[in-house]
Amino acid sequence: MSEAIQILQKYWKHNDFRVPQEEIINAVLSGHDTFALLPTGGGKSICFQVPAMINKGMALVISPLVALMKDQVANLQKLDIKAIALTGGISTEEMIDLLDNCQFGNYKFLYLSPERLQSDWILDRIKNLPINLIAIDEAHCVSQWGHDFRPAYLKISELKTHFPKIPFIALTASATPRVQEDIIALLGLEKPHIFQKSFARENIAYMVFDVEDKLFRMSQILEKNPEPSIIYVRNRKSCVDTQLQLQQLGFTATYYHGGLTSKEKDKNMKMWINEEVQVIVATNAFGMGIDKPNVRTVIHSQLPENLENYYQESGRAGRNGEKAFAIILTSPADIFQAKDQSVHTLPDKKFVLEMYIKLCNYFQIAYGEGIDEKFSFNLNAFCVRYGFPTLKTYNALQFLDRQGVLTMSQEFSEKITMQFTISSKEIMRYMSLNPSEEEVILTILRTYPGIYEMAIPFNLSLIAKKSNHSENEVSQILQRLSEKSIIAYTAKNNDAVLVFNEIREDEKTINRIAKYLEHQNQLKSAQLASVLNYVGDQTHCKRQLILSYFGEEKSSRCGICSFCLSQKQTKKEVRSLTQQILEQLKTGDLTSREIEKNTQIEKDDVIFVLQTLLENDVVRLQSNNTYTLTK
Numbered sequence: 001m002s003e004a005i006q007i008l009q010k011y012w013k014h015n016d017f018r019v020p021q022e023e024i025i026n027a028v029l030s031g032h033d034t035f036a037l038l039p040t041g042g043g044k045s046i047c048f049q050v051p052a053m054i055n056k057g058m059a060l061v062i063s064p065l066v067a068l069m070k071d072q073v074a075n076l077q078k079l080d081i082k083a084i085a086l087t088g089g090i091s092t093e094e095m096i097d098l099l100d101n102c103q104f105g106n107y108k109f110l111y112l113s114p115e116r117l118q119s120d121w122i123l124d125r126i127k128n129l130p131i132n133l134i135a136i137d138e139a140h141c142v143s144q145w146g147h148d149f150r151p152a153y154l155k156i157s158e159l160k161t162h163f164p165k166i167p168f169i170a171l172t173a174s175a176t177p178r179v180q181e182d183i184i185a186l187l188g189l190e191k192p193h194i195f196q197k198s199f200a201r202e203n204i205a206y207m208v209f210d211v212e213d214k215l216f217r218m219s220q221i222l223e224k225n226p227e228p229s230i231i232y233v234r235n236r237k238s239c240v241d242t243q244l245q246l247q248q249l250g251f252t253a254t255y256y257h258g259g260l261t262s263k264e265k266d267k268n269m270k271m272w273i274n275e276e277v278q279v280i281v282a283t284n285a286f287g288m289g290i291d292k293p294n295v296r297t298v299i300h301s302q303l304p305e306n307l308e309n310y311y312q313e314s315g316r317a318g319r320n321g322e323k324a325f326a327i328i329l330t331s332p333a334d335i336f337q338a339k340d341q342s343v344h345t346l347p348d349k350k351f352v353l354e355m356y357i358k359l360c361n362y363f364q365i366a367y368g369e370g371i372d373e374k375f376s377f378n379l380n381a382f383c384v385r386y387g388f389p390t391l392k393t394y395n396a397l398q399f400l401d402r403q404g405v406l407t408m409s410q411e412f413s414e415k416i417t418m419q420f421t422i423s424s425k426e427i428m429r430y431m432s433l434n435p436s437e438e439e440v441i442l443t444i445l446r447t448y449p450g451i452y453e454m455a456i457p458f459n460l461s462l463i464a465k466k467s468n469h470s471e472n473e474v475s476q477i478l479q480r481l482s483e484k485s486i487i488a489y490t491a492k493n494n495d496a497v498l499v500f501n502e503i504r505e506d507e508k509t510i511n512r513i514a515k516y517l518e519h520q521n522q523l524k525s526a527q528l529a530s531v532l533n534y535v536g537d538q539t540h541c542k543r544q545l546i547l548s549y550f551g552e553e554k555s556s557r558c559g560i561c562s563f564c565l566s567q568k569q570t571k572k573e574v575r576s577l578t579q580q581i582l583e584q585l586k587t588g589d590l591t592s593r594e595i596e597k598n599t600q601i602e603k604d605d606v607i608f609v610l611q612t613l614l615e616n617d618v619v620r621l622q623s624n625n626t627y628t629l630t631k
Helices: 003-012 021-029 044-054 066-078 092-104 114-118 120-127 151-162 177-186 214-224 236-248 262-273 307-314 332-344 349-362 379-386 390-402 424-433 435-447 460-467 471-483 507-536 542-549 562-567 571-586 592-599 603-615
Strands: 034-037 058-062 083-086 109-112 131-136 168-172 193-196 204-210 229-232 253-256 279-282 297-300 324-330 374-377 406-409 413-420 456-458 487-494 496-500 619-621 627-629
Touching: 003 021, 003 044, 021 034, 021 044, 021 193, 034 044, 034 177, 044 058, 044 131, 044 168, 066 083, 066 109, 066 406, 083 092, 092 120, 109 114, 114 120, 114 151, 120 151, 131 151, 151 177, 168 177, 204 542, 204 562, 204 603, 214 229, 214 236, 214 297, 214 324, 236 253, 236 279, 253 262, 262 279, 297 307, 307 507, 307 542, 332 507, 349 379, 349 390, 349 507, 379 390, 390 406, 390 507, 424 435, 435 460, 435 471, 460 471, 471 487, 507 542, 542 562, 562 603, 571 592, 571 603, 571 627, 592 603, 603 619
Parallel strands: 034 168, 034 193, 058 109, 058 131, 083 109, 131 168, 204 324, 229 279, 229 297, 253 279, 297 324
Antiparallel strands: 374 496, 406 496, 413 456, 413 487, 619 627
């Protein structure tokens, strides 16, 4: 038995590698630079974690995603594997301690963002570590043609001069041929061994349906396929609204977005993982590290941002190899809104500069200061204060994040401050009259002795733990004290954490990165065009369209997507169905659902015939979503 298999069994409890994991690991162990393009669910992390465990020393893992780094480090630590992540907001003194641990503490993994490599003193410390492998995760970020370009990735190739004999492994789940070429060239990979698994997911049926009532169609799909399902939406409001609507229709559902607390995320996730609910409605904040094998259906009720993200999100279906469905529900309004948003929500240089200056003022960062400062942040509150459009501001913050000016991680937090507004004598009297609240109040007084004089930041979980109460019970007591004017109590919710990676230099900062902004906006427009082409194409197999986008041209029709199924109708069947629907429309204007009910024709067939009639101008769709004959 190979050492790699032994490591896999010991730590990850798997008996065999997936194809082509073992070949990739062998290439790395042989000292070769390696490029691995493994679609979502392909097990990329194993490809660098196993060889790092076999060789003496430690692996340097470069990743742009703070949440992913924290997740992988936590998972390694659960396996009793020593790992550290240098994320944003860590003080210099703490980083020195962590790097000391790496040097002398027999650690196996050091995770850090590419921006960290731009600090000379950090690079000097890393050069002295016993590095046995350098892994570059999300390697598409090095290419300006990638969907998440980060200029800091361009500096990674400089590590070659410091570690000339150490193998590099670049990993990504989604890269077009042009991006693949960039990864190899810009990371300086030398004669790399290239491993590319096909993007084809033979068991997934890709469906695109143009519908009038998305909720009705979702309910039909979920009734027909009662196994675990994911519904992706584009914003938090849609997330909550859709979950409530599904519950009202009798489905068991929960939701997941970046504005939830860690406890709420874990609770909702476990409910779905353990199949206490059928559906999880989520934004793209959901999915990292999710490998639930029996997901039957992934539905996008709004257009995805790009095909790279869509491929990864839809790929969470059918990982057990059984037939699964990846469905996009569209309407004419979606396409109009998507085009409108792409024009009005992409920030230009002037907007980014104004927003950045206001952001620094918001946190009272002086010119020439601010590096490594960390702040809790509420996007909506910030936008309301300065009159900024929310989505455009979010896109501008994302741009600054990708350029390394700041790091934005979506982490919910609640900032509470409180102060007693009555005398200590009156508080004692209140406790004697309300003994059930005494222990909590006494705990607060012992923990915060200055709470009479000023409003003090308040740690809810700490007080709950010290007083042997739940956080909910403490919150209710605080609410009652506030209502009775015994305390001044404020609670402010924050939905993100911002870490400033550079000193504030206003125009100098933005001018330096502005050259990337126009290119990013052009790329986003091109990516939207690819999405619109995918959903609007009526002449090609949906799987073929996806594979073609990622450079796989030689593929046959899948036979199971919405296009292929529509082609299976015989001319005779189509003529018969068409005649039945026209007879219905002669009696009056009808919705597609009314036609389906009246004729007992399958909904997919009704949609197919109506689309054909629309294209041939035999019928038209009216503003009230009814179809009418044109003659």
